[in-house]
Amino acid sequence: MHWLWAIIVGFVLGLIARAVLPGRQHQPIWLSTLFGIAGAILGNAVAGWIGVEDTKGIDWIRHLLQLVGAVVIVGLGDMVYMALRGNRRRTA
Template sequence: MIGFIVAGLIIGALARLIKPGKQQLGILATLALGLVGSVIGGTLANLLGTGDIFELNVLGFIFAVIAALLLIGVAEGITQKRHKSVR
């Protein structure tokens, strides 16, 4: 379980590094999106038959980073909409 949390943090941080521009997300949001990305990536890799959802493999890691990147983009869009509507 601790390894899963650490992997989620690494995946979330990596996704933030890949995404261009300044993000308005905190460390907890990054961790949460990284964890969700890990679950999505692990599930996709599992469906492709590369291993168990909690098993660390290259394809699952790639899918997890891509999923986290997409989730960060969606979260950024929602955050920006809220800031624009408040003004």
């Protein structure tokens, strides 16, 4: 069941990251979901490093770190995706 939550959280974080980033992102939604999952993993790791991975109540700091991780990875991932695709822009 953990894999299902990882996909759901990754999807939501990927969508939020795409909405936060300026301009248009060119990667497909499934790739944004994978980047969101990676961002959540990165955010959890950083939360563990600074000692806030598990608190009483809602872990707001951990969730914020997951979102920041997703924004960074979606932004970098879009640049890599466009570089691998030959920087062809779609007109739609």
